[in-house]
Amino acid sequence: MKKIPRKQPQRRGLMDYLGWVLKFALGLFVGVHIYALVLKAAPVPGTVLMAQRAIGGEQIQRKMVSIDDISPNLVLAVIAAEDTRFCQHTGLDRDAIEKAIDEYKQGKGLRGASTITQQTAKNVFLWNGGGFARKGAEAWFATFIDGMWGKRRVMEAYLNVAEWGDGIFGAEAAAEARFGKSAADLTEREAALLAAVLPSPNKWRLDPPGPYVSKRAGTLQARMRVVRSEGLAACVLDEQAVRRSVPRRPAEPQPAAPQETRPEVRPETPAARPSLPDLPPPPEEGSGDAPQDDAVTETPDEFDSFLQDAEDRFREQETMPAPEPPPESPPELGLAETDPETDSGPADLRPQPLDPE
Numbered sequence: 001m002k003k004i005p006r007k008q009p010q011r012r013g014l015m016d017y018l019g020w021v022l023k024f025a026l027g028l029f030v031g032v033h034i035y036a037l038v039l040k041a042a043p044v045p046g047t048v049l050m051a052q053r054a055i056g057g058e059q060i061q062r063k064m065v066s067i068d069d070i071s072p073n074l075v076l077a078v079i080a081a082e083d084t085r086f087c088q089h090t091g092l093d094r095d096a097i098e099k100a101i102d103e104y105k106q107g108k109g110l111r112g113a114s115t116i117t118q119q120t121a122k123n124v125f126l127w128n129g130g131g132f133a134r135k136g137a138e139a140w141f142a143t144f145i146d147g148m149w150g151k152r153r154v155m156e157a158y159l160n161v162a163e164w165g166d167g168i169f170g171a172e173a174a175a176e177a178r179f180g181k182s183a184a185d186l187t188e189r190e191a192a193l194l195a196a197v198l199p200s201p202n203k204w205r206l207d208p209p210g211p212y213v214s215k216r217a218g219t220l221q222a223r224m225r226v227v228r229s230e231g232l233a234a235c236v237l238d239e240q241a242v243r244r245s246v247p248r249r250p251a252e253p254q255p256a257a258p259q260e261t262r263p264e265v266r267p268e269t270p271a272a273r274p275s276l277p278d279l280p281p282p283p284e285e286g287s288g289d290a291p292q293d294d295a296v297t298e299t300p301d302e303f304d305s306f307l308q309d310a311e312d313r314f315r316e317q318e319t320m321p322a323p324e325p326p327p328e329s330p331p332e333l334g335l336a337e338t339d340p341e342t343d344s345g346p347a348d349l350r351p352q353p354l355d356p357e
Contacts, residue, residue, distance in 0.1 A: 032125060036141070039124065039157070040149050047161050048127040050169060058167035065172045067156035071186040072237050072245035073224070074171055075155060077195035078162075079233050080223035083116040084276060086155075087235035091117040091146035092139055118142040120158040151235040159183075164194065165201035178207050188224065188247050192217040199282075212283050219279055226274045 043064045054060050067075075079086050085093050093115050100113040114122075121141035126134055145154060164174035171194070175183040179190050186194070196217040197204040204213050227233055228242055237245075 033144070036125070036145060037148065040153060044124055044157055044161055047123050047169075049123060049163060050161075052127075053163075053167055060167050060169065061173040061177060062160075062169040063172040063176075064160050064170065065183060067152065067159065067236070070156075070159055070171050070183045071191060072233075072241040073186050073188050073191035074159065074183065074194060075236050076224040076227050076233055076245060077188075077191040077220055078116065078155075078159070078198065079236075080220050080227045080276075081195040081198060081279070082119070084223070084227065084232055086116050087151060087232060089115060089117075091115065091121075091142035091144075114138075115142065116158050117146050117154050120154050120161070121145060123161045123163075124157060155236045162198065163201050164197065165205075188221055188245070189217065192220040192224065195220055212280065215280050219277055223276050223279075226276050229274060 050060055050062070083093070085096070093113065096113040096115070118138050121144075122128070122134075122138045124145075125141050126138055149157070159171040161169060162171070163169055164178070166177070168174050168177050171183040174194055175181055175186055175190075178194070179186070193206045193209055193213065196209070196213050197206050204210065206213055206217075209217065228245060233242070
């Protein structure tokens with residue numbers, strides 16, 4: 001009798017399926033890392049978020065530029081706003097993560113602790129959302145590109161793929177759309193305004209800024225000066241670039257003051273280091289704060305107001321006519337005139353009788 005062949009168990013089909021899935025995942029892993037190595041020198045062609053915005057009907061505006069063609073003010077601004085420990089960590093800021101977890105346990109809500117490197121990894125290789133799976137991949141790619149690309153290349157990629165609302169991606173397109181100038185010419189205030197809307201670029205406006213964005217930008221300007229003075233951007237900017245970012249202040253003529261003897265500072269009492277001011281919390285939904293899309297006249301910071309008032313007073317003094325001398329009053333009648341040559345005593349100011357005619 002011929003033996004009837006038995007049916008193959010379904011286990012073999014399941015193993016084949018799992019094998020194909022494993023091969024695909026391994027190939028995708030290797031391919032993405034090769035793509036990451038290529039992007040160390042090649043420009044980023046596009047991102048998943050750009051594709052999502054284009055599918056949604058938005059017109060994408062983007063211009064790739066070198067980091068040498070971006071104002072150092074914008075580098076200082078994004079570090080001050082997003083990641084002040086950018087030059088210290090290795091892609092993940094464990095101190096910020098632990099602080100966010102502690103605040104969450106204390107009931108203060110869950111806040112983001114993503115570094116600039118993590119945001120770059122998400123924008124270049126991944127997508128928005130995705131939960132813990134996407135967060136895990138983001139942490140891995142952040143560590144990978146931080147070691148393979150270096151800080152300067154990470155910052156360059158970040159500033160060329162960051163979203164600034166209305167389909168605008170990259171610093172060059174944002175500077176042209178919002179201020180009508182190149183990203184290389186951004187001032188300290190303009191860079192602070194661009195960095196102020198990065199957490200919610202489609203919600204917060206900067207043309208013109210709302211009350212919260214204006215306040216946040218003012219705080220960022222103070223943080224930028226601390227970042228500059230403390231060298232927190234040294235991994236991206238050299239000393240020459242940092243000097244270019246210092247805002248120029250008009251020289252005021254001042255009289256030479258005598259040299260004062262200053263007390264000697266002892267080594268055991270060093271001067272206090274500047275600290276980073278806290279950013280204002282975002283307005284709550286439904287609060288009394290004005291909507292961000294409403295036109296609000298931007299007010300300059302305190303230093304700019306002081307300079308403007310001083311200049312106005314100086315101009316008023318220049319244009320003010322010189323006061324006319326008071327008219328000479330006629331001599332009073334009845335006062336005796338004295339001869340300075342013969343009179344040696346005090347003058348007699350009492351009224352004298354008139355001479356009869």
